[in-house]
Amino acid sequence: MQDNPDKLRKIIGDMPIRRVYLPNDKDLNEIYLENGAEGLESLIASGELTEVELEERVSLAIEGAEAVQGERFTVNGGYAESELTEQINNVNSEQSDSTPDSSSHVSHFTSHLLEEIHEGKLRMKGQFNNYYVLGMLPQDLSSLQITIMVEERATTRKERSKLDLYERAYIQNFAEQIAQYYYQDAETIENELLQLTDLLEKYRELQISQTRPNYREKRAMPMQTPQQQEASINFLKEPNLLERIDALIEQAGVVGEENTRKLIFVISSTYKMGYPLHALVQGSSGSGKSHLINTIGQCFPPEDVLTMTRVTSKSFYHYTKEELVNKLILIQDFDGLDEEAQYAFRELQSAGTISSSTTYKDRTGNITSTVKTVKSHFASLLATTKAEIYYDNMSRSIIIGVDESEEQTQHIIEHQNHRLAGVTDNKQELKAKIQLQNIIRNIKSYEVINPYADKVKLPLEAKMLRRLNNHYQAFVRQITLLHQYQREKDHLGRLIAQPEDLKIACEILFEAIMLKVDELDSSMRQFYNQMKAFVKEQAPTKFQDYQFTQRDIRLNLNASKSTSFRHFEDLELLEYIQRTGGYANRGFKYKIVYWDDMDKIRSKVKQELNRQLETLLVLGGSSPMEHHDEPQCSDTALSVHQSRSTHLSVNSE
Numbered sequence: 001m002q003d004n005p006d007k008l009r010k011i012i013g014d015m016p017i018r019r020v021y022l023p024n025d026k027d028l029n030e031i032y033l034e035n036g037a038e039g040l041e042s043l044i045a046s047g048e049l050t051e052v053e054l055e056e057r058v059s060l061a062i063e064g065a066e067a068v069q070g071e072r073f074t075v076n077g078g079y080a081e082s083e084l085t086e087q088i089n090n091v092n093s094e095q096s097d098s099t100p101d102s103s104s105h106v107s108h109f110t111s112h113l114l115e116e117i118h119e120g121k122l123r124m125k126g127q128f129n130n131y132y133v134l135g136m137l138p139q140d141l142s143s144l145q146i147t148i149m150v151e152e153r154a155t156t157r158k159e160r161s162k163l164d165l166y167e168r169a170y171i172q173n174f175a176e177q178i179a180q181y182y183y184q185d186a187e188t189i190e191n192e193l194l195q196l197t198d199l200l201e202k203y204r205e206l207q208i209s210q211t212r213p214n215y216r217e218k219r220a221m222p223m224q225t226p227q228q229q230e231a232s233i234n235f236l237k238e239p240n241l242l243e244r245i246d247a248l249i250e251q252a253g254v255v256g257e258e259n260t261r262k263l264i265f266v267i268s269s270t271y272k273m274g275y276p277l278h279a280l281v282q283g284s285s286g287s288g289k290s291h292l293i294n295t296i297g298q299c300f301p302p303e304d305v306l307t308m309t310r311v312t313s314k315s316f317y318h319y320t321k322e323e324l325v326n327k328l329i330l331i332q333d334f335d336g337l338d339e340e341a342q343y344a345f346r347e348l349q350s351a352g353t354i355s356s357s358t359t360y361k362d363r364t365g366n367i368t369s370t371v372k373t374v375k376s377h378f379a380s381l382l383a384t385t386k387a388e389i390y391y392d393n394m395s396r397s398i399i400i401g402v403d404e405s406e407e408q409t410q411h412i413i414e415h416q417n418h419r420l421a422g423v424t425d426n427k428q429e430l431k432a433k434i435q436l437q438n439i440i441r442n443i444k445s446y447e448v449i450n451p452y453a454d455k456v457k458l459p460l461e462a463k464m465l466r467r468l469n470n471h472y473q474a475f476v477r478q479i480t481l482l483h484q485y486q487r488e489k490d491h492l493g494r495l496i497a498q499p500e501d502l503k504i505a506c507e508i509l510f511e512a513i514m515l516k517v518d519e520l521d522s523s524m525r526q527f528y529n530q531m532k533a534f535v536k537e538q539a540p541t542k543f544q545d546y547q548f549t550q551r552d553i554r555l556n557l558n559a560s561k562s563t564s565f566r567h568f569e570d571l572e573l574l575e576y577i578q579r580t581g582g583y584a585n586r587g588f589k590y591k592i593v594y595w596d597d598m599d600k601i602r603s604k605v606k607q608e609l610n611r612q613l614e615t616l617l618v619l620g621g622s623s624p625m626e627h628h629d630e631p632q633c634s635d636t637a638l639s640v641h642q643s644r645s646t647h648l649s650v651n652s653e
Contacts, residue, residue: 020044041183045128114199124199126192128152128184133196137204142166144200152182165197224438232435232442236485242266242504245439245482251432253295255415256408260400263508264296264381266478267398271304271328271379273445273481275474278349278380280334280394283402284523284563288412289383290332292402297330297381299436304328306378311337316344317356317374324348324376334384348376349396385523395464398471399515401522446484448477450497456506456612459605462516472513476505499616506609514602519574525598527567528576530557535592547580547589 020043022031032040115123122133132149144165151158159181164170171193172186179186224232238244246262254261267277281289297305307330316324331337337345347354355373362368382397418424453473462468479501480487487495518525534556539546554564568590571577575594582588 018044020046042185045183045185114196114203116203122200122203124192124196127188128154129178129182129189129192131192131196133200137200137207139204139208141204144197144204146200150178157182165193165200224441228438229442232438233485235435235439236442236482239486241483241486242479242508245436248432248436249296249299251428252299252436253415253429254292256411257292257403259508259511260403261292261296263398263400263512264292265299266475266482266508268296268300268328268379268381269440269443269482270474270478271300271377272326273478274447275477276377276379277471277474277478278397279382279400280397281381281383281400281402282522283383283385283404285385287402287404287523289385289402293330293381293383294332297328299433300328300440301437305330308332311341311345313338313340314344314356316341316348317354317372319374321373322375324374324378327378329378329380331380331382334382335386346396348374348378349380352376395467398475398509398512399521400512401515401525404523404526443481443484446481446489447492447494448480448497449490449494450476450480450502452497452499452502452616455616456502456609458513459517459608461601461605462513463519464516468513468516472505472509475509476501479505499613502616503613506613510606510609514605517601517605518598524567524570527557527559527563528571529598531577532592532595543592544595545591547591549582549587549589551587 022028022043028040031043035042113124115125117123120135124131124133130151130153132151134147134149138145146163146165147160148163149158149160159178161174163174171190175190175193176186178184178189235241235244242262245265246258249261249265250258264279264281267279270277279293281293283289294307297307304326305328306324309332311331344354353373353375355371357369357371359367359369380397415424419426450473453476458465458469458472476497480495480497483498483501484495487498489495515522520528531553534553535546535548536543538548550564550568553559553568554561557564559567568577572579572590576592576596577590578593580589580591
């Protein structure tokens with residue numbers, strides 16, 4: 001059989017064949033007499049397999065496992081392979097340096113590598129065995145108790161056991177047992193188990209760092225090329241800045257909503273300034289609220305944006321101390337937050353911090369109380385369909401209504417069709433977003449003084465006027481900050497607001513101001529206006545007595561049943577409409593009993609703001625700091641120049 005292993009293969013089948021060379025022309029009987037059974041087993045174990053493919057044919061078949069080659073280490077997560085390879089190689093090199101070269105059993109040993117087959121199964125290949133770690137690793141760093149399976153590759157025999165790798169005596173006993181079962185060297189198995197311990201420690205540390213990344217005090221800012229930085233600064237120095245930013249927002253994918261998208265962008269840009277603002281975008285289901293805030297959120301540096309689709313009750317209390325500082329938070333559906341989460345979010349908005357008293361176990365096992373504090377400084381964009389329910393949240397946020405008109409619907413459909421037809425260039429959208437991100441990165445935080453802060457007063461009819469005035473003044477300061485490369489500074493390095501900043505703020509913020517004046521939210525106001533138009537169209541002369549049903553309005557306005565029912569219920573509660581008759585099974589009849597004239601109120605508020613802005617532009621001809629020191633000059637200037645001033649229009653679109 002010595003020269004013809006094929007005959008032996010036919011006899012024994014798939015059993016492994018080893019080629020053993022006898023020393024000094026001795027036979028097996030002489031070796032057995034001299035060294036006993038252990039010497040004979042050691043001689044056979046030192047032989048070489050005659051077929052290389054035998055290992056692949058009899059080894060455990062595992063799908064999805066990558067081959068362990070050279071400097072390969074597979075870990076579940078998003079880590080760079082080069083980083084893991086470097087860390088594992090350091091461990092391997094230390095182990096190989098500490099391995100004694102004089103040992104005949106491990107002289108041919110190479111560093112072992114750990115391979116992740118799936119989340120609950122790891123493998124390390126040894127000299128003769130495969131070592132499988134089953135289940136999840138313990139997260140307590142004081143122990144490393146595992147379930148291990150040792151497979152002899154030549155015979156596919158398996159031994160399973162639980163083993164604490166931090167107990168050296170257990171490792172030695174387990175190595176001796178495996179060596180006895182498989183007729184191998186115990187010292188070799190023990191060394192392989194020690195190498196497995198080092199690799200599992202490194203793997204566990206990577207798992208922990210991946211689950212909870214360490215907070216970095218210094219925010220990592222992506223590098224900009226000098227050309228990109230220079231182009232962004234030149235962009236900020238050019239006139240009509242907000243109009244040019246608005247053109248980029250439209251190019252980024254926001255169709256229509258010209259005034260709304262500028263308003264949301266300015267509010268979002270306050271996240272790293274001294275006066276962060278918050279926006280509550282309100283509209284019916286499917287009106288495009290999430291698309292609006294998501295697209296504008298993509299125009300800001302991604303390292304500063306936190307997007308949340310679900311918030312648990314106590315999640316805000318478990319952030320690190322300054323993890324919510326200088327961030328832009330996007331919440332897709334604010335209706336999904338429960339009462340406790342809303343309360344924590346309101347405190348983060350107003351107070352800039354939340355504290356919770358909690359308990360923990362110290363090193364001695366005693367339960368100790370402590371106060372955990374989370375600081376915050378962020379701007380937020382929230383989307384909701386029920387703005388009226390969150391009264392406290394409304395006072396802290398600027399309410400923005402989504403345009404649900406047919407014209408806006410046509411714009412959106414046309415844009416969607418152009419994208420599907422390949423007319424719209426997606427690369428241009430991405431380019432516009434990157435350009436806006438670089439622009440925001442070059443805007444620095446300054447203190448702003450507004451010498452004209454007392455020259456423009458908001459209408460007294462507005463609800464929650466105290467906070468609305470604070471929002472307006474912060475909005476003016478943000479307009480000045482966006483124009484920081486075009487504004488002067490005082491001797492203390494503070495930016496000085498110009499009358500143009502107040503004019504721009506009134507133009508952009510006018511619709512939000514009117515939503516504070518109106519007791520109907522944006523979606524209900526649009527529904528009510530369409531209802532009045534329908535009634536006047538059906539009865540031009542007797543519209544005040546015209547009766548209609550929900551079905552009439554629903555079919556004419558093309559509204560869903562749930563939306564129509566909700567608006568009818570709210571309008572009846574607010575006494576805008578009244579039920580006049582009908583039956584529950586046949587439908588009730590209604591008529592409009594309160595014909596408010598919101599257009600007249602809008603015109604009145606606009607005229608008053610125009611009058612104040614006219615006076616403000618006249619005052620802007622002299623030094624702003626002089627008027628700041630002598631405010632009585634405003635009355636004189638008003639009486640002298642009011643008749644000669646031209647009417648300044650405020651864009652309410």
